[in-house]
Amino acid sequence: MSFDDGPSNPEIDRAILETLRKHAAHGIWFINCRNLDPGMHPRYRENRQVLQEILRQGHQIGNHGYNHLNLVELEKRDPDKLRAEIVDCNSLLRELTGKAPELFRPPWGQYSPGVTQILQEQHMKNTLWGITSIDTGTNTSSAMADTLDRYWDAMRPEDGDIILFHDSAATMARLDRLLTRFDSEGYTYVLPD
Numbered sequence: 281m282s283f284d285d286g287p288s289n290p291e292i293d294r295a296i297l298e299t300l301r302k303h304a305a306h307g308i309w310f311i312n313c314r315n316l317d318p319g320m321h322p323r324y325r326e327n328r329q330v331l332q333e334i335l336r337q338g339h340q341i342g343n344h345g346y347n348h349l350n351l352v353e354l355e356k357r358d359p360d361k362l363r364a365e366i367v368d369c370n371s372l373l374r375e376l377t378g379k380a381p382e383l384f385r386p387p388w389g390q391y392s393p394g395v396t397q398i399l400q401e402q403h404m405k406n407t408l409w410g411i412t413s414i415d416t417g418t419n420t421s422s423a424m425a426d427t428l429d430r431y432w433d434a435m436r437p438e439d440g441d442i443i444l445f446h447d448s449a450a451t452m453a454r455l456d457r458l459l460t461r462f463d464s465e466g467y468t469y470v471l472p473d
């Protein structure tokens with residue numbers, strides 16, 4: 281399992297963490313560092329507390345870019361900025377957690393040769409996903425909720441699949457039901473080595 285774009289909403293993040301704790305499930309949290317930056321996020325202090333809670337609960341931290349930019353576009357336009365997107369977020373995460381992350385997930389899964397090169401230099405592994413949870417929409421109609429419920433009820437991960445979630449209200453609302461089914465179907469949750 282993986283949770284992208286956080287920690288950006290302490291109420292949602294803590295509810296997701298509580299559900300994961302209940303099911304003894306662990307995942308990778310791919311962090312956007314702007315959420316932890318005093319100049320960029322009004323709730324950066326709480327987001328930093330949530331980051332520590334994520335670690336205390338035994339989850340893994342990955343880098344998801346400082347500002348969630350399209351890195352393919354950025355490489356064409358401003359290669360120095362591309363490097364900063366990855367390296368500056370590593371630095372901040374090292375400062376806050378004592379350890380540089382080893383995993384990177386490019387925003388929207390879009391990467392280019394320049395990204396691959398920086399990841400090699402930084403000794404990081406590019407980590408995409410196997411199944412998406414379509415949990416990021418802002419459409420909160422009951423028709424959309426039904427669509428999401430049906431989609432989530434049909435999710436059948438294969439061995440080793442990483443599911444892509446976000447710290448979204450849709451995931452907060454459905455994760456307990458999903459993990460209850462996964463538990464009953466005998467799934468286990470593993471982190472990469």
Ligand SMILES: [Zn+2]
Binds near residue numbers: 284344348388
């Ligand atoms: Zn993302």
